[in-house]
Amino acid sequence: MLGFLTARRAGLDDPLRLRRAESTRRVLGLQLNPDRDVDRIHGNGINTIDIEAVEGRYMLSGGADGVIVIYDLENFSGKLQYTCKAVCTIGRSSRYVHKFSVETVQWYPYDTGMFVSSSFDKTMKVWDTETLKPAEVFQFEGNVYCHHLSPIARKHSLIAVGTTNPKIQLCDLKSGSRIHILQGHRAEVLSVRWSPRYEHILATASADSKVKVWDVRRASGSLFTLDQHNGDKSKASSEAVNTAHNGRVNGLCFTGDGLYLLTTGTDDRMRLWNSATGENTLVNYGKVCNESRKRLQFTVSRGCSPEFVFVPCGSSVAVYTLHTGELVTMLRGHYNNVDCCEFHPDYQEVYSGGKDCNILAWVPVLRPSGVEEDSDHEVKGAAGQSSVNPAFQDAWSSDED
């Protein structure tokens, strides 16, 4: 570590190298921290969480009872022990709350003044954060499984919506129109995701085992469909041609640079695809347990040297190395199934929510310095007092002077 610092200072190393090495070290040290907690507001399972892209300070969560909560993740109290407080809630008592479970929530990518939520009550609502009232409500004919706003869009403000209807609807935030439809899937669309690299590229995953990549500017159909055998028709039975998985595809995630796409399916497999050509990179992750009938929200780390994928696997979160497929560790802590997880890129923290109504924060463990002294301090000191870093302790002035 000191080697990296001196090399950075002397200019021998690129500044990015130290940052990446430290981020990777922090991600590898993720653990449940007794000092960090998230307020428990939800009475039912948590389906989705989203951390805003601008500051990384506020987190949205949507629950199975239709409740939406906003948490403040920043710790300004000066103490080590911190509970992420709920700033505001759209609870069951609100007039505008969703009637059934909220499946997806997402902040407006450019500021926290607005967020969009979609739910099994067949509506998608665009909320004003200040007043907590919906500014716009989009009505659909089937349950809405997921929606996504492009995080980099400048020329359009489309929300892609996946419902039980095989057609994907694009709703325009500016005009409120919903006439743009993408046709091609044969069963319900479980997950949609815009590319973080090109603002017109959209990937969609459906229960018909197919994943299609679209350019929304094109009138004719999808750009390509992902094929798990890379065109080698001899490998599997003839029905499995052109399918991404041997079961429903319920999770989609682009890597931070948008060059690769990860998909998970109910055949217990996770696949990594080259997002430009649609080629299966054939990285073998082994068995990634997946029994979800709805969308699975998983995430990829950003800014680390071997990137890591965090996938909810039963009641724990599995961490895999992105390009080699090696299982690094399992983050165990939830009491019931985990439904969603999200990576905080600035602090290398992972937040995961599940059916046990808890959101757990996985925080990197810092190097333990003088562990024995600190624990003595905390035992003697009153509850809530922060333990002072021994480097800042006053060790030279004496009481006699």
Place this chain on the structure above:
Amino acid sequence: MSRKRALISDAFNLKKRKNGTEQFGATAAEEGPADIKSSLEYLMTLFPRKLFNDALPQIVLKHQLYSIHSDRTLVDKELNKMRERGDLLMFQLGFDAEAFGLVFTSDYKAKVLVGEEGKTTQTTVERFLEKVVTVCTDLSFTKDKMLKEFLFTDSEITQLVKSGVLTVRDAGSWWLSIPNSGKFTKYFIKGRKAVLNMVKKSKYGEVLKAEIEERRTNSQVKFHMKYHIHDIVGAELVESIPTTSGTLLRFVDS
């Protein structure tokens, strides 16, 4: 569960490796790609040739290699290289979409030709082995391909199916297969089920690997115990947990 030793990324691993002093179990798996061939050969020795009266070539399943080497992507890449070179053949065994059987090309050709001695289908099979198996690495063939690319007639295709080298996949396409492998599949599935039951019925659904290898096998299990253990570990039907008394196999309920 808090870790006693934290995970360290490669970038921070500055300790120089001492020469040959530390030999933990994990290091054995980090050997270079050349050793995939030797683990293949080792697994081939576990295959019971006497059981089938030497009529079958030695078959290993692809996921058995995953239980020996930890990096699955590397294993896949190596196997593909060997298949491209023509040393190895891969077959879809039929009972599981993901279970692929591996046979050395030389073994396969030898056994098939021995089996075809004196039969009417011999010439067609020889031609098939020469022209198709050496050239093409596909697992299955469509009618189109057989007729146009390899110039086999319909009656010749029927002869190949009769001899067991091709198995029907669906209308107009066939899997490449091993003749007389039905017995292998039957014994294999029965044996796998029996071994899994042995693990499941143990106290707490888990058993030490060393212990189960020593156990007396009942009449259902015809193969070597180790063959089945590599299979169930590689297929992730049991979880392999390293403990201080050795590797523990825990039944996975799915």
